[in-house]
Amino acid sequence: MSNYFKSFDWVTLVMYLILVFAGWLTIHAASYNLEDPDISIFDFSRPSGKQIVWIALSVFLVVLILVTDSKFFITYAPVIYTLMMILLLATIFIGTNINGSHSWIKIGAFSIQPAEFGKFSTALMLAWLFNTYNFKLTRPSNFLRAVLIIIVPVILIILQRETGSALVYFSLVLLFYRQGMSGIILWLGFSMVLIFVLGIRYSIDIATGDPSLFGQELVLSIIPFLVVLMFVFYLEDYYSAFKLGIISAAVLIAGGLIIRYLPPYLPEPYAGLFVKYATYRNMALLLSIYSALYTLWHYLLSRYLPYLWVALIGLFFIGWLFLCHAAFNKLEDHQRTRIEVLLGIKQDLKGAGYNVNQAKIAIGSGGFLGKGYLQGTQTKLSYVPEQETDFIFCTVGEEKGFLGSSLLVLLYMALILRLIWLAERQRTVFAQIYGYCVASIFAFHVFINVGMVIGLVPVIGIPLPFFSYGGSGLWSFTILLFIFLKLDMSRIDSY
Numbered sequence: 001m002s003n004y005f006k007s008f009d010w011v012t013l014v015m016y017l018i019l020v021f022a023g024w025l026t027i028h029a030a031s032y033n034l035e036d037p038d039i040s041i042f043d044f045s046r047p048s049g050k051q052i053v054w055i056a057l058s059v060f061l062v063v064l065i066l067v068t069d070s071k072f073f074i075t076y077a078p079v080i081y082t083l084m085m086i087l088l089l090a091t092i093f094i095g096t097n098i099n100g101s102h103s104w105i106k107i108g109a110f111s112i113q114p115a116e117f118g119k120f121s122t123a124l125m126l127a128w129l130f131n132t133y134n135f136k137l138t139r140p141s142n143f144l145r146a147v148l149i150i151i152v153p154v155i156l157i158i159l160q161r162e163t164g165s166a167l168v169y170f171s172l173v174l175l176f177y178r179q180g181m182s183g184i185i186l187w188l189g190f191s192m193v194l195i196f197v198l199g200i201r202y203s204i205d206i207a208t209g210d211p212s213l214f215g216q217e218l219v220l221s222i223i224p225f226l227v228v229l230m231f232v233f234y235l236e237d238y239y240s241a242f243k244l245g246i247i248s249a250a251v252l253i254a255g256g257l258i259i260r261y262l263p264p265y266l267p268e269p270y271a272g273l274f275v276k277y278a279t280y281r282n283m284a285l286l287l288s289i290y291s292a293l294y295t296l297w298h299y300l301l302s303r304y305l306p307y308l309w310v311a312l313i314g315l316f317f318i319g320w321l322f323l324c325h326a327a328f329n330k331l332e333d334h335q336r337t338r339i340e341v342l343l344g345i346k347q348d349l350k351g352a353g354y355n356v357n358q359a360k361i362a363i364g365s366g367g368f369l370g371k372g373y374l375q376g377t378q379t380k381l382s383y384v385p386e387q388e389t390d391f392i393f394c395t396v397g398e399e400k401g402f403l404g405s406s407l408l409v410l411l412y413m414a415l416i417l418r419l420i421w422l423a424e425r426q427r428t429v430f431a432q433i434y435g436y437c438v439a440s441i442f443a444f445h446v447f448i449n450v451g452m453v454i455g456l457v458p459v460i461g462i463p464l465p466f467f468s469y470g471g472s473g474l475w476s477f478t479i480l481l482f483i484f485l486k487l488d489m490s491r492i493d494s495y
Helices: 002-007 010-031 047-067 070-075 077-094 114-130 140-158 163-178 183-201 214-235 238-261 270-277 280-302 305-330 333-342 354-365 393-424 429-453 471-494
Strands: 096-098 101-107 110-112
Touching (some): 077 114, 114 429, 140 163, 163 183, 214 238, 238 280, 280 305, 305 333, 393 429, 429 471
16 A cells, blocks of 8 residues: 555646646636625635535545556446447437537536546547557557547537537547657648648638639649658658659749730630630649659559558648638638638637637736736626636736746646656556547647637637636546546556
């Protein structure tokens, strides 16, 4: 027993307690009413009073986890995952509609969000899979099994109209790189984001508000050079990369000049046909297709499989561009407006951009040292929507200023780095993989929540760990963290 006591990671526990306590105080500050200064932080009719109940129940969960044999989580991970997926499926049909989402189950006066608890069950299931005998992620069948474990809860949560919570599960893919997944997939993800941002950002003329083809022209001009970069860093075929780069640059420059200046010198009807079909967009599209076929030709000559993958990725980029436009046009008006505001296509300070704009004002008004605890005006007068939950970082920024906000972010970074360090010292694959899952989920939540408050990422509505008001979030993060700490305590059995 003394060995287990000594093996417990007290540093992480201290950081957890600081975050929970500071979060409770911040929730009180966010819901504080200047017209009623005598209001108690323990008033159970207010968010801070309710949060202390969630905190007390979290202590019970911590004790329950720590007295449970760590082998329980290893043995019953598939059962826990299956039961949680059934609950997520049931939530689609029995969930209560809150703000357009069907992700909440109402129990008396309280509501829980199963999507939050699905995180630890998915992390356990991934750890269980990676821990199976002779498992190697590089095998396609194993890779697909791992992806499927993540995709199932994502689909179920999207069907609950809770997109923000669904996106969190994709953070689990980060651990794949720790297990040897090729960097080409990370490159694929980066390129997909780049194509989406540029394609949508420049699909509308900001000056007139009219649709524009410049976004497609820009992306289609970039795709051949994305293929060139894959030749350099993935295939290490520098000669072919140089040839494709020179050809692409020459075609874009010479073709652009011909399309711009040749039509006046052509007789009718050839001039009209040339203007209609010989557009820069069509030329860039053909060049993108050529870059993929150029790579495919190398595969046919060498039968070296990576060439085929690059060729398929090149073709996928083209399809992804048009799919992004089609999907963007199918979005609900408020969803499309949020993306347009984020990308700078339009300003909507009274609509979709209101939350972020007010959040920036609140944080900026705090200055370097802040206005002081319970002294914030932007949050006290409720200018910032959801200031107790998704936008609670505004209260920190206004009352504690840049210094307090920076210290909070540094504390989160310290916790995440600590989790990674703990994961590295594990003696079992199960504990190590689960630890990386926990670190990935925490990192995603912190980055996205703080990022959306200061306008760097879209507003997708995910809580700040241990700070945002709500029992489901607090319990979920507590369970995630302390299952890992329990596994870490048991590492002495693995010697």
